[in-house]
Amino acid sequence: MSNIGKIKIHIPPSLTINRINFDLDFYTLKFVGPLGSISVNIPNYINTDIGSETISINSNDSVMWGTTRNLISQAITGVTTGFTKKLEIIGIGYKVSFANNLLTFNLGKSHPVVVPVSENIKVNFLNSTTITASSISNVALSSFLHSICQIKPASKDHYKGKGIKITTDL
Secondary structure (H helix, E strand, O other): OOOHHHOOEEOOOOOEEEEEEOOOOEEEEEEEOOOOEEEEEEEOOEEEEEOOOEEEEEEOOHHHHHHHHHHHHHHHHHHHOOEEEEEEEEOOOOEEEEEOOEEEEEOOOOOOEEEEOOOOEEEEEEEOOEEEEEEOOHHHHHHHHHHHHOOOEHHHOOOOOOEEEEEOOO
16 A cells, blocks of 8 residues: 555645546646646546545555555645756857747757757746756656756766756756
């Protein structure tokens, strides 16, 4: 049995939760908070007991129990406080610029690399080599930043550490 699934989730007072019957196999919980709204699809064999202050997850399936609890917890965190990660560009002459919802990376290649930013991700510049990205969806934010890191990952240059890396310390 999953021990993570046993932990109850605290509901902040600024959050509203709507249950929508979606399909025969799934139902949807829609979380609306001060930063926006997120919907989470949950299998019908997992029961969510929504109280006034907590949500508890009950299921006989130990595989999806903890996963569902973490999806709900991340949705609540996303719409109330949001997720923020920092992207660092390390190397002499490496820099990034932002214009017209496009990130332009100059990474020592023969051409600049242009990456479009989706509308649900906000990008802020600290300087020309450090940016912070924030979103209400941790999955969307992580996949966006990892696709940027694949342009020139810092992990491939073992000795000098040149490239792009993600840090969570802000």
